[in-house]
Amino acid sequence: MNFGIAGRKAIVCASSRGLGYGCALALAQEGCEVVINGRDETRLAAAADEIAKASGAIIIPVAADVATPDGQKALFAACPEPDILVNNNAGPPMRDFRELSREQIIDGVVANMVVAIELIQKAIDPMMAKKFGRIVNITSATVKAPLAGLDLSSGARAGLTAFLAGVARSVAASNVTINFILPGSFDTDRLVSNIEGNAKRQNVSFEQARTNRINGVPAKRFGTKEEFGATCAFLCSQQAGYITGQNILIDGGVYPAAF
Structure with a gap:
């Protein structure tokens, strides 16, 4: 299927590795010009080279912390009017809620809710004017x-979901969609870190902790960044214009419900 987004300009946050990388690669393979982002300049440059070679697309690396005003300014300097915006940020580490300070709570809400809202504020009006935005x-x-x-x-991500639910409906008539992808266990560095933490807490080997995690997934495997990226690319496609305000769960069947 031709997704109809060749030539579109995209910003993909936190895309030097993991799920963000998968999204950037999939969009590049559909012919988009993609701004990728990360804080590790060396890793970011390598990712840009890999994606460019795999897709033949124009890839623009922007080394920046998107949680900061300067980082956001750098992103939009590289792509002033994106057609596609993929918001992504690492979540705070596992921690008992009793241990969280006020500062840590605020930082978590900023990173996983406020930053995405700020980026959407900057991107959405040009999208509406062009009658296309994903x-x-x-x-x-x-x-x-x-x-x-x-x-x-x-909590922070649920807050973002609720915040944008009304926004999504308010811009739908302009062919601008806002959707959410909810990943379960995907084969990324973050998952490895989580499994290592579980292994220590359970006093078992890494391999045993990994096997335990896989056994909890009906699909009996972890997801890949490539299949995650393909889902993202479809939601950004011309054909997905009637899908908005939706939460797309990708977890290999872990969530045990029909609705």
């Missing part, structure tokens, strides 16, 4: 099924 927010399966220890991550 905004995808990468949140988490824990928005739908919260886990103790990830309360701050779940």
Whole structure:
């Protein structure tokens, strides 16, 4: 299927690795010009080279912390009027809610809710003027099924979801969509870190902790960044213009419900 977005300009946050990388690669393979972002300049440059070689697309690396005004300014200097915006940010580490300071709570809400809203504020009016815009927010399966220890991550991302639910409806007539992808267990560096933490807490080997995690997934495997990116690219496609305000759960069947 031709997604009809060749030549479109995209910004993909936190895309030097992991799920953001998968989204950037998929959009580039559809012919988009993609601004990728990360804070590690060396890793970002390598990612830009890899994606450019794999897709033949124009890839613009912007080394910046998008949580800061300067970082956001740098992103939009590289792409003043994106057609596509993919919001992505690492969540706070697992921690008992009793241990969270006010500063840590505020930082978590800023990183996983406020930053995405600020970026959308900058992108949405040009999208509406052009009558085309696709905004995808990468949140988490824990928005739908919260886990103790990830309360701050779940709460901030659930707040973003509720905040944007009304916004999505208000811009739909301009062919601007806002959707959410909720990843479960995907084979990324973050998952490895989580499994290492679980192994220590459970006093088992990494391999045993990994096997335990896989056994909890009906698909009996972890997701890949390529299939995650393909879902993101479809939500950004011309054909997905009638899908907005939706939470797309990708978890290999973990969430045990029909609705």
